[in-house]
Amino acid sequence: MWPMASLKSKIYAGFGITSVLLLVNGVLGYTGIVKTQESSKSIRDIHKASSSVQIIDRDVQELRLSVRRFIQDGHDSQRQKVLELISSLEEDIEAAKSHNLDPDSQEAFLLVSEHLRGYAEQFDVVMEERKLRASLVQNELPRLGQSIDEMFQSVTQELSDTSQKVKFIEAQQRFASSQKQLLRYFTNPDSTLANESVTELEHSMRLLAESLNSQNSTNKADIQELSNKLQDFERMGLRAVQATRGYLFLVNVLMSGEASEVAHYSKSLMRMTNKRRADLSNEVKTATEKTKDTTQLGIILVLLVALVLSSRLAYLIVTPISRLTSTFKLLAEGKTRVTVPETNRADEIGEMAKAAEVFRSQNEQTQTLLNQSRELSYQLVKHSEDLKAINEELDSFAYIASHDLRSPLRGISQLTSCIVEDDDSLKEETSELLSLIQERITKMEDLLENLLEYSRAGRVEIEPELVDVHMLVSDTIELLNNPNKVEFIYSEDLPKFVTSKTPFEQVLQNLITNALKYNDNTDGGRIEISCQTEGNRYLFVVNDNGSGISPRHHERIFKMYQRVGNSQVEGSGMGLAIVKKQVESYGGTITVDSDEGRGAKFSFTWPISLQEEIHTTELREAHV
Amino acid sequence: MSNRNNVALLLVEDDTVDIMMFKRAVKKRNLNYVIDVATDGRAALDQLRDPKRSQATSPVILLDLNMPGMNGHEFLEELRNDDSLRHCIVFVLTTSGHVRDKTLAYNKNVAGYFLKSNLDGIVAMLEQYSTYVELPVAGGIQPV
Numbered sequence: 192m193w194p195m196a197s198l199k200s201k202i203y204a205g206f207g208i209t210s211v212l213l214l215v216n217g218v219l220g221y222t223g224i225v226k227t228q229e230s231s232k233s234i235r236d237i238h239k240a241s242s243s244v245q246i247i248d249r250d251v252q253e254l255r256l257s258v259r260r261f262i263q264d265g266h267d268s269q270r271q272k273v274l275e276l277i278s279s280l281e282e283d284i285e286a287a288k289s290h291n292l293d294p295d296s297q298e299a300f301l302l303v304s305e306h307l308r309g310y311a312e313q314f315d316v317v318m319e320e321r322k323l324r325a326s327l328v329q330n331e332l333p334r335l336g337q338s339i340d341e342m343f344q345s346v347t348q349e350l351s352d353t354s355q356k357v358k359f360i361e362a363q364q365r366f367a368s369s370q371k372q373l374l375r376y377f378t379n380p381d382s383t384l385a386n387e388s389v390t391e392l393e394h395s396m397r398l399l400a401e402s403l404n405s406q407n408s409t410n411k412a413d414i415q416e417l418s419n420k421l422q423d424f425e426r427m428g429l430r431a432v433q434a435t436r437g438y439l440f441l442v443n444v445l446m447s448g449e450a451s452e453v454a455h456y457s458k459s460l461m462r463m464t465n466k467r468r469a470d471l472s473n474e475v476k477t478a479t480e481k482t483k484d485t486t487q488l489g490i491i492l493v494l495l496v497a498l499v500l501s502s503r504l505a506y507l508i509v510t511p512i513s514r515l516t517s518t519f520k521l522l523a524e525g526k527t528r529v530t531v532p533e534t535n536r537a538d539e540i541g542e543m544a545k546a547a548e549v550f551r552s553q554n555e556q557t558q559t560l561l562n563q564s565r566e567l568s569y570q571l572v573k574h575s576e577d578l579k580a581i582n583e584e585l586d587s588f589a590y591i592a593s594h595d596l597r598s599p600l601r602g603i604s605q606l607t608s609c610i611v612e613d614d615d616s617l618k619e620e621t622s623e624l625l626s627l628i629q630e631r632i633t634k635m636e637d638l639l640e641n642l643l644e645y646s647r648a649g650r651v652e653i654e655p656e657l658v659d660v661h662m663l664v665s666d667t668i669e670l671l672n673n674p675n676k677v678e679f680i681y682s683e684d685l686p687k688f689v690t691s692k693t694p695f696e697q698v699l700q701n702l703i704t705n706a707l708k709y710n711d712n713t714d715g716g717r718i719e720i721s722c723q724t725e726g727n728r729y730l731f732v733v734n735d736n737g738s739g740i741s742p743r744h745h746e747r748i749f750k751m752y753q754r755v756g757n758s759q760v761e762g763s764g765m766g767l768a769i770v771k772k773q774v775e776s777y778g779g780t781i782t783v784d785s786d787e788g789r790g791a792k793f794s795f796t797w798p799i800s801l802q803e804e805i806h807t808t809e810l811r812e813a814h815v
Numbered sequence: 816m817s818n819r820n821n822v823a824l825l826l827v828e829d830d831t832v833d834i835m836m837f838k839r840a841v842k843k844r845n846l847n848y849v850i851d852v853a854t855d856g857r858a859a860l861d862q863l864r865d866p867k868r869s870q871a872t873s874p875v876i877l878l879d880l881n882m883p884g885m886n887g888h889e890f891l892e893e894l895r896n897d898d899s900l901r902h903c904i905v906f907v908l909t910t911s912g913h914v915r916d917k918t919l920a921y922n923k924n925v926a927g928y929f930l931k932s933n934l935d936g937i938v939a940m941l942e943q944y945s946t947y948v949e950l951p952v953a954g955g956i957q958p959v
Contacts, residue, residue: 598881598910601931602832609839 198508198538205500212496216489223482230475236290237471241464243287247303248457250280255450258314262442265325270318277311287460296463303456310449317438317446324434327427328377335424336370342417349410358398365395366421373428380439385432389425396421511540518547527555589646593639600639604632641765645751648694648772655801656692660685660699660731664720667700671707677716677735685722686729690801694773701766702733702793708762709791710737728779728796736790745783770795822945823849823874827859827890828908829882833931837877837908840938848945849874855882856890863900872950873903875941878925880909880916888916891923902951908937 254276261269284307288300343363350356372388375381399418403411514532521529529551533544607628611617617625661683668679703720710716719734740748744755749771754764774781774795785791828834834852841848851874853859863873880887887907895901907920907928917928929937 594881594911598830601910602830605832605836609836 198540201507201538202504205504209493209497209500212489212493216486216493219489220482220486223479223486226478227475227482230471230478233471234468234475237464237468240287240290240296241461241468243283243290244457244460244464246283247280247287248454248461250276250283251450251453251457254280254310255447258317258442258446262317262321262438265321270321273314277307277314280307291460291464293463293467296460299456299460299463303453303460306449306452306456310446310453313441313446313449317441320434320438320441324377324431324438327431327434328374332370332373332424332427332431335420335427336366339366339417339420339424342413342420346410346413346417349413355402358402362395362398362402365391365398366424369395369424369428373431376432377435380435382436388428392421392425392428396425508540511536511544515540515543515547519550522547522550522554525554525558527551527558586646589642593643593646597636597639600632600635604629604636607632638765641769645765645769645772648697648769648776654691654693655689657687657689658692658695659687660722661687663696663699664703667703671704673707675710675713675716677707677710677712677718679718679720681720682722685720688729688799690797691777694777695797698770698773698795698797699731699733701770702795705762705766706733706735706737706791706793710735712736724799725796727800728798730794730796732792732794734790734792739787739789740783740785740791741787742785745785748783749781822941822950823851823872824941825851825853825859825862825874825876827853827856827876827882827887828879829854830879833879836934837938840934843935844938844942846938846942854884856885856887856893859890860885860893860897860900863894863903872953873900875945875950876903876905877908878905880907880911880920888919888923891920891925895923904951906937906941 254273257269257273257276261273281304284300284304288297291297291300340363343359343366347356347359347363350359369388369391372384372391376384376388396418399414399421403414403418511533518529518531531544531547531551533540534548535541536544607625611622611625661681664679664681664685699720703718706718710718715736717736719732721732721734723730723732740755747753748755749767751768752764753768754762771781774797777798779796779798781793781795783791783793826834826837828837838850841850851862853862859876859878862868878887878890885893887909891905894903894905905923905925907916907925908931909916909928910931912930920928927940929940931937
């Protein structure tokens, strides 16, 4: 695939192609379905069309039947029915026409309409004839017939001549017969009946005409009237017959013909719609087949393309990524002997690989630094151990030195005492000299004692005891020599806590003693001892209003064998040095706030809980 | 019944002045003790084992701890390991009040641990002690 494009664009392209194919597939499917829908609609339409044509067919049948019935019975309701059928048939034809819009059907429908119209027109005529005949047959002919009969009766009665009577009676009989034949004709229109009726009637009229000639005037008029009536009857009868023949002809021939035409055209319409339906069915079938095949093909194509694209991309992406992932895992563990794969690619994976390469070189650097720091740490530990050894040596040196130095001193002191004891006869000056020797020896012993104390102060021996600071302070004050009645101020709230008693006592007592020693106020001297909590430490403050210490001495006073201020005051100069060492060995700090003539404020911190101290000491001893 | 005033003492001490002071203290109380001196542990043991010393009882040993050569603790170690000498009475007389020294000494069953600062008191104690005590037989009890 395109070797220069980035993975991102390849992925997008792949997705794009797949999406397009899917879209195309979808469109094809959709189009197919739409087409099928249309075809189904067409089929439905054709169905409607064919059924509408069938309706016409049926209507025509019904119409013919109704017309026949009407012809037969001549009832008004039947006539009405026929008219209704005609109009509904016209509507159906219109409806069918709207459902069959192809030109052939439209033409057929037009013809059907025409023939139907012809049919209807003829039916109108038929209706008229039938009505006429009905009225003639039902009303006028019987009426006339009856009047003729009455007339026959009266005229015959009037006749004197029996031979005439006989002729009249025959004439009447013939008339009756004619009437009967006529009636029979109207019931069952057979021409022979009509002819016979006319014949009989003519016969009757002839008879009457014959008698007319041999009659007197009074009867002549009646007979003439009778003869006229008979003529009328004949005319009426013939009219009725004509009417009957007329509509029968219309119905059986013309109308029938029209109906046949209609039937013919409706059949041809049926054929046409059926054919159209068959055609459409085929069309639909082929269309759906085509859609199915196309969609099938489309899906397979899309699947193939997707498969190819995804496998290609997977190969391009997944394999390298999993290789890089395992590389990163190794790098995360801090390994440096790792070959980073895929570094020569130009795409995103290449970038990642380059990043991994950077990571790797960082790892190398880190490793190098680690090694260096380990080396340094080792050296540090070694140095610390050396220092510790040196410190211990110094400590034990101080201890041993002071101890060994004290031994001869003691000897000197004792020997001096012996001299004084043994010899009563010492001169006064000798005694004084010896006494001075003793003084200096004592001094030396004190110095050594302090040195010993100082060296001991370096050892942190954690022996937790409950210390009541208030009680400690009051006890200390009691033991002190306080000639100037310096006032001590300290609160009842001074803490009670568990700590190393001895070193703490040493510190506090030293500070209090100093404060008193250097307080030169003969009157109004005040020493204040207070305590605050600062986090996990207590801050103790010993504040006095004595002679104070100039700031330039603030550092010196904490050094060994340093004394400042009033030299009359007795002291070894070690006190503060020991205090500082003790405080610092418990992780605290000691500070002085003072100036000449302003008194002095010594503050030191001491841990509230020894747990931390134990921990810190363990740490110190572990590392040092 | 022995003459209490003739108690034999073995002073194991290296410092000349301390020896002198002890002897003076004894003299001040008019005690007639026989005081032998050894300047270190080795010398003390040699003296104790010397066959020329035929005495009924072993001397009461006054032991200093800080000595050059074989110091007090080492001496005690060897003393208590020696069947013929382990019965000896030992009082420690030293300048060190260190708890470690005390513990070590008492672990070797010293009869008492004293600081040299009160020499007079110690001698007074010895006087009382030697007046009433029954001393062990020299050479110890031989195991049967």
